[in-house]
Amino acid sequence: MTDLMQVLASGVLMGLVYALISLGLTLIWGVVEIVNFAHGDFLMLAMYLAFTIYAAFHLDPLISLPLVVIALAIFGVIIHKFVIRPVLKAPMLAQIFVTFGLMIFLRGMAQFIWGPDYKAIPDPLVSGSVQIGGVYLSLPQMVAGVGSVLGAAIIAWIVYRTELGRGLRAVAEDREAASLMGISPEKMYIATWALGAGSLGIAGALLVNFFYVFPEVGGVFGLLAFVTVALGGFGSVAGAFIAGIIIGLVQMSAGFFIDPAIKDIPVYLIYLLVVVLRPQGLLGEF
């Protein structure tokens, strides 16, 4: 029983982080109609940035988080302006090559700057774990879970409760009609990249407290984000959130009850099943 509770708790905490990571991916897909294969590598940059700020100024990632968010948002806008915008009207294959190429470039650049070694924050501000009713909860993971919920809530609030969010949803549903209503699609694209990449700034600064960072770390989280978005439904914010938690739970359960080495297998099995049985995902509208 305690084992089960332990797995559930860890699964949900990790799932919340996956949910936050996949929000950006689903937003960018929904509004800009670009599949960003470099999404996980934006997260890698956020983690390295938080790590570097720590290494240089001994500033804890939880404190430098706002800086990392702003830096990532700016980075997202720059990528949009110089890399994505030129291919917005290009064939889908060209768009795939561009974001795939960006992924390889970012990994290479990270290896060049930070080297191939795994890096971690040796003494994070929040560390250790607490015991609640026999269940051990790692404090950094709890902080990451709570932070992810807050981050996701802010994004959901922007998307569903603000004028900007209405504009984003209008462009996502019908770009031409939105422009007839006075909305500049380009402005919405910029806002989407800022939001999508900025949310990875939150996730990166939270993750680096308990997860190693290395040039390929984006591959792990990027792939999970794709599975999460596919399961939740491309373009659906609520779907990404629910799917993130499901993925976290499945991963932790498989790792605990079967073998940690195969924890990702059921996750990708779910992905295959979703693609075959319900391609639009749980709450997808496309």
Added chain:
Amino acid sequence: MLVVDKLSVSYDEAPALRDVSLEVTQGELVAIIGANGAGKSTLLKAIAGLLHPDAGSIRFDGQELAGRPPYEIVGMGLALTPEGRRLFSRMSVYENLLVGATPNRDQEARQALMKEVFDLFPRLKERQKQKAGTLSGGEQQMLAIGRSLMSQPRLLMLDEPSLGLMPLLVDQILETLQRLNQERGMTILLVEQNVREALEIAHRGYVLQSGRIVAADDANTLLHSDLVRRAYLGI
């Protein structure tokens, strides 16, 4: 108010409009009629900024529109209710109206406009929390018109507002447009396939055939002209 001069537009080299000139003055209700593929929608899209003309000019209150993006043009007071309504079906009626009000940042002005739209279409007020995609065809058209009105246009262009509606609703929608024009002084440029109904409410009309204007006259004169009677009314 709106002066289109020798406008030519093409899709991938294939000409869709050639040397089209027309004029709409303040307070008028002008109808453009013509068969499928005559270029009626192309004309409205070019005026609204969705298509870029090859040649010619489009002037609105003396300002050139050709080359400006749609989101700027609507801010200048020229709104288009597009063909097929193009509502944001996943948003509520209320949100659709708010999106329509994008050019107008003033919250009080928005609420006042919203009230006007609800006065015009009480049905929308009842359904304001409902998703636009769940409305009936007639209600969707009301919402599409209401959404355009939220930008406070001085000239309202409508592309086939009666498309896909049953005859009773067609009359209702066109009557509403006539009221908008007569009671509120809204200048309207209307594209319609329901030739008779459109010419009955319009002041003037243009007949578009294969991308050219072949007749322009008082709506009543057009309605009784041989050209219109033979080609569109089947008399």
